[in-house]
Amino acid sequence: MKRVTLALSLALAAGLTAQAAEAQTLKTVKDRGMVSCGVSQGLPGFSSPDDKGNWTGIDVDVCRAIAGAIFNDPTKVKFVPLSAKDRFTALQSGEIDVLSRNTTWTISRDTSLGANFTGVTYYDGQGFMVKKSLKVNSALELNSASVCVQTGTTTEQNLADYFKANNMKYEVIAFATNDETVKAYEAGRCDVFTTDQSGLYANRLKLASPNDHMVLPEIISKEPLGPMVRHGDDQWFDIVKWTLFAMLTAEELGVTSKNIDEKAKLENPELKRVLGSDGNFGEQLGLTKDWVVRIVKTVGNYGEVFDRNVGAGSPLAINRGVNNLWNKGGLQYAPPIR
């Protein structure tokens, strides 16, 4: 781990000395022929490689959508697996173009890292998982428990805040990667495993007997997860931001990867604007007129992406809940494309 951090830091120092803020990310990406995308080292539903090395997940699909919008080819993505503590350095040093790695949007990360969040791909919250045999039904019964957590996350700070606010003692054991954390929890080193609730469900699937473990009802924090890009390139910031908005807008308009060709033929003014037969929004972004069509054909709309990776169509089977569209009782809301 240390070596990776060190290498990245040196790269960061070298990169910073070699060139000022390079504002040409889109050009660099086109020249390279690839979007370089920072993802996790394996979190089912968000970004994890299968046994053939193909990456899947919500965070992965965001990157595929960007590649789709630029190259009309979802395979033109280079995925860079990063640990929680190496991720920002990799973005700062220019090793990746976009960090799409279940990263919580906080003010300190938005303002002090030289990077910006482009939106929220998944509204999450931190929860706790315990063994059923402990007979614990609430996080408030966890006094004096040992807690396994991945280091370098907001989780670690929320944990400290929560136990302090509730006047409970605990012991924290922090590991560098998600897999090590889960392994230690399974080996019995700690009573509790804590991370974002979606991550708890995802990691529960990795355990030998998932049914012996339960997720406690408490959610102790707000964890809006979203992609990040470097400061200093507003065009690239817009592209990443509007890729997600395009996926949300498509869902709102009922456009899916299956019916998009029929929808494109309709004489609906809003559909014509969004799907590019009217106006030139795509070109203003530095993309093509049919950018939304490309994105939806590549990965589908937001609802499809959600269902396929974490929702009803996936082993995780997480409810849409707050991640539903704003007009269906959720928080997902895209500004209009007009």
Added chain:
Amino acid sequence: MSTEARKPPPQIALKIRRILGGKAGWNGVAVQFAFAAILGWIGYEIVSNARANLENQHIAAGFGFLRNNAGFDVNQTLISYTGSDTFLRVFVVGLLNTLVVSVVGIVFATVIGFIVALCRLSPNWLLSRVGEIYVEVIRNLPLLFQILFWYLAVLAALPNPRQSISLFGIAFISNRGLVIPSPIGQSGLAPFLAVLALGIVASLALRVYARRALFQRGQVIRIWPSVLALLFGLPLATMLVFGLPFTFELPQLRGFNFAGGSRIIPEFVALTVALATYTAAFIAEIVRAGILSVHKGQMEAGSSLGLSRGATLRLIVVPQAMRVIVPPLTNQYLNLTKNSSLAVAIGYPDLVSVFAGTSLSQTGQAIEIIAMTMGVYLLISLLTSAIMSVYGWRVSRSLGA
């Protein structure tokens, strides 16, 4: 009438020329200055450029973050620490954790290393094979793998706290670590410690006196009964007068875990065992080489004087071998200290884990934090080297070399 030779006039300019310029004379001096200037300029450019660019991209820079609240907890702290302490304190906590695992590891590695080396050199066939197998197996397996092995082996073998193994009802072993009673100082503590310190100093003085008597007058003084009395009898007597120096707080199972008592976490045990056994394999070979480098005649001379094998080794061979052993032994100590940064793999909160890991990603100030961490490792290593150099110098001096 003075016949002293006149001192030659000071030739500072010549000296400078010789030191800096060597054979190239004044040209060499100019080249050296130009080279130093270029190096300085490059360094300045790197720093100022990085600073300007960090500012351009609005990446926080500088060491101000050290005063901010850390907001996360650490599970082994040698000084008091809570989540509301500063990053500077996290740095100290991590540093102490690194130092404690290094020091304990070095002590055990040295002891195990010497024992294994003596095993390998032993005329006993079985012992020497055991030593050889130990060295070949341990030094040929990657260290990270060994750390994980010890950690997972230790964890898997131990029960959870509710079924912990009780040692006479006062200490408990579980997968949360070893819980032992912790001493709580009482009124008798101060006189007890004072008398103990006095006993140790007096014993050392006695030893020096006895050695001097042996070397200068050939007089053998038996000191162990007096040492025993000084180290144990005197403190015991103080206890009778002033009362118990401390009482013990017994650990009790409460809820998920033990309350009270002190705890040694399994991460520390696994890391120490792995580092000590791994480094010991290398130390064993160094010690063996050192001992073999002492001429066989020395051993024979020892036995012809009627000394036992052990006494010959201790009094004649090892002191001469130390001269060869110390420099490579220093390397191993440095390696052990640096290897302790692998702690992050098993969640032991060392400097790299809590400072270059957690603190780095909480603050995002990679350059400052990595620089500080590298500086600390450099400092620890230089200090270790310095101590070992002094020791090596003393060994050489006492051998009259």
